[in-house]
Amino acid sequence: MTRAGLATRLAVLALLVAAPAMLDTYRTFLLTEILIFGLFAASLDLLLGYTGLPSLGHAGYFGVGGYAAGLFALHVTPNAFAQLAVALGVAAGVALVTGVFAVRSRGVYFLMLTLAFGQLLWVLALNWTSLTGGSNGIYGIPAPTLGGSSSWLVPSDHFYWYTLGVFLVGYVALKFVVASPFGRALAGIRGNEERMGSLGYSVPLSKLAVFTLAGAIAGFAGALACQQSKYFSPDGMSFDVSAVAVVVIVIGGQRTLLGAVLGAAFYYVMRDQLSDALSSHWQLVLGAVFVLVVYLLPGGLVSGGRRLQRRVVR
Amino acid sequence: MASLLAANFFDQNFSAILNGVALGMLIFVLAIGLSLIFGLLDVINLAHGSLYLLGTYLGYQLVEHQGLPFILAAGIAIVFGLALGLVLAGALLPVRDRGHLDQVLLTLGLFFIVADLVTIIWGRDFHTITPPGFLRPSKVIFGHYYPSYRLGVIVVGLVIAVVTYVVFERTQLGAILRAAIEDRAMVAALGHNVKLATLSVVLAGSALATFAGVIGGPIEQVTPGVGDDVLLLALIVVVVGGLGSIPGAFVASLIIGQAQSLGVALGQEHGLPQAAPFALFGTMALILIARPQGLFGK
Numbered sequence: 001m002t003r004a005g006l007a008t009r010l011a012v013l014a015l016l017v018a019a020p021a022m023l024d025t026y027r028t029f030l031l032t033e034i035l036i037f038g039l040f041a042a043s044l045d046l047l048l049g050y051t052g053l054p055s056l057g058h059a060g061y062f063g064v065g066g067y068a069a070g071l072f073a074l075h076v077t078p079n080a081f082a083q084l085a086v087a088l089g090v091a092a093g094v095a096l097v098t099g100v101f102a103v104r105s106r107g108v109y110f111l112m113l114t115l116a117f118g119q120l121l122w123v124l125a126l127n128w129t130s131l132t133g134g135s136n137g138i139y140g141i142p143a144p145t146l147g148g149s150s151s152w153l154v155p156s157d158h159f160y161w162y163t164l165g166v167f168l169v170g171y172v173a174l175k176f177v178v179a180s181p182f183g184r185a186l187a188g189i190r191g192n193e194e195r196m197g198s199l200g201y202s203v204p205l206s207k208l209a210v211f212t213l214a215g216a217i218a219g220f221a222g223a224l225a226c227q228q229s230k231y232f233s234p235d236g237m238s239f240d241v242s243a244v245a246v247v248v249i250v251i252g253g254q255r256t257l258l259g260a261v262l263g264a265a266f267y268y269v270m271r272d273q274l275s276d277a278l279s280s281h282w283q284l285v286l287g288a289v290f291v292l293v294v295y296l297l298p299g300g301l302v303s304g305g306r307r308l309q310r311r312v313v314r
Numbered sequence: 315m316a317s318l319l320a321a322n323f324f325d326q327n328f329s330a331i332l333n334g335v336a337l338g339m340l341i342f343v344l345a346i347g348l349s350l351i352f353g354l355l356d357v358i359n360l361a362h363g364s365l366y367l368l369g370t371y372l373g374y375q376l377v378e379h380q381g382l383p384f385i386l387a388a389g390i391a392i393v394f395g396l397a398l399g400l401v402l403a404g405a406l407l408p409v410r411d412r413g414h415l416d417q418v419l420l421t422l423g424l425f426f427i428v429a430d431l432v433t434i435i436w437g438r439d440f441h442t443i444t445p446p447g448f449l450r451p452s453k454v455i456f457g458h459y460y461p462s463y464r465l466g467v468i469v470v471g472l473v474i475a476v477v478t479y480v481v482f483e484r485t486q487l488g489a490i491l492r493a494a495i496e497d498r499a500m501v502a503a504l505g506h507n508v509k510l511a512t513l514s515v516v517l518a519g520s521a522l523a524t525f526a527g528v529i530g531g532p533i534e535q536v537t538p539g540v541g542d543d544v545l546l547l548a549l550i551v552v553v554v555g556g557l558g559s560i561p562g563a564f565v566a567s568l569i570i571g572q573a574q575s576l577g578v579a580l581g582q583e584h585g586l587p588q589a590a591p592f593a594l595f596g597t598m599a600l601i602l603i604a605r606p607q608g609l610f611g612k
Binding site for chain 2: 246288
């Protein structure tokens with residue numbers, strides 16, 4: 001890492017830590033949402049960008065994590081970290097079981113099979129009323145607690161700092177994974193699956209591992225979402241959530257992780273600003289943005305930023 | 315005993331089963347273009363749902379407001395679809411080699427824009443298209459009353475299936491298309507005009523989609539959201555059948571039509587209306603687990 005790179009990272013980190021002091025409660029809440037969705041989208045980027053596995057059902061694991069955390073909070077303990085751990089484990093388990101079938105298919109077939117799994121999980125949440133409360137969802141979830149303090153996480157800036165910490169753990173873990181030999185094997189699978197197989201890598205096993213890992217981190221993010229709103233319903237894991245995650249990655253730029261987070265920020269801020277101004281034609285603007293990004297900004301925000309940077313430096 | 319049970323099931327769910335066939339045929343007409351555009355151009359065209367949406371609103375406008383006969387409206391929709399196909403071909407050209415995700419984002423963007431324009435022009439209310447006069451009464455079939463319009467849709471779907479099959483398997487154009495799905499560059503190198511053949515498929519597929527919008531109008535509701543529903547079903551049909559395979563899409567539309575129609579009917583019967591998607595996505599998941607390349611895919 002260059003010195004300038006390190007300085008930039010530290011500056012961004014300092015800015016993120018200081019953010020609640022500069023923002024009102026509502027904007028702090030929005031920034032928290034962005035971090036949560038950014039982590040979720042980054043976990044999808046691991047599949048979609050790095051491994052070339054376009055999942056359209058990733059919200060299913062986000063939802064499994066959300067419900068696991070919420071139900072654990074309702075019935076067992078309000079401890080925040082315990083909920084995160086349970087959500088991580090349950091989402092990993094569900095991703096492992098569905099992944100066994102999903103990773104046997106490729107391309108558009110993989111896309112549609114993961115869509116089917118995501119929708120089946122959603123239908124399950126909608127109909128398993130005794131556990132999930134059906135379409136009403138689970139509510140009345142106690143505020144999460146940290147250690148001995150029962151109310152420290154209640155103010156929105158405290159919850160933001162907690163989310164920032166958890167986000168950084170997840171984000172850095174993803175960074176390590178993509179830089180590791182396993183991450184390079186994933187890139188090899190994206191480039192040429194047959195060749196990786198001939199080189200002696202177990203392609204199905206690597207795919208299953210990354211599918212499970214991505215699902216686990218999605219569940220982790222889902223738990224955060226549930227802790228923030230103290231509520232979770234099937235809407236939180238619907239097809240729209242999966243689709244928005246894909247869109248956010250393409251807007252931000254694939255295979256960067258940062259792109260997923262920037263894309264999430266772009267999407268949430270735009271939705272926040274535009275739904276005030278033209279609430280009825282939000283879809284029209286969103287559609288126009290998609291079209292413009294594809295035609296004018298190939299590679300998304302991150303590559304656009306890099307091109308700009310190169311031009312400025314020169 | 316088993317055959318008696320089967321006969322009983324058939325009698326009890328007669329309407330749902332035939333509705334499933336009609337829905338399947340409607341989705342098949344839409345899926346032809348989607349499947350061939352994917353096969354030839356390697357483009358996932360989500361805007362295909364918008365073609366249906368525009369077709370269905372055009373039909374509604376012409377039949378219900380302009381008072382044109384249903385058949386004439388369907389014909390106008392076909393011409394309109396050809397023109398839209400030209401626009402679509404122009405929009406897709408720059409992203410042909412950009413990977414599926416860019417294509418998905420672009421065509422999803424177009425899909426959103428069209429859906430919103432439709433609400434600006436026609437509002438969000440539910441409408442329907444009145445079927446042509448000669449198809450309005452019900453007919454008795456297998457001892458049940460059944461709307462003859464839906465039987466008409468089944469017949470039209472079968473005719474289109476046969477015509478598509480003959481064009482594909484028995485003509486020069488069909489041979490070029492089948493070869494181009496396998497290896498586009500080689501067919502072009504042999505001196506065939508692959509670009510023209512591809513353009514003709516985009517145009518024909520688009521015209522079939524707007525046509526499907528008109529004939530679907532009396533069955534499905536005319537709402538801004540109907541494009542989402544039919545697009546999803548058509549995508550499922552294309553993938554379950556095997557990408558680029560017309561016979562596959564035909565068989566898959568019959569299966570998926572039943573899964574959707576019986577899923578809704580049985581869900582309502584057992585007081586679980588929200589369980590209907592379970593039949594649809596469960597069927598798709600089971601087929602793709604058993605055959606990861608689709609029923610007729612390679």
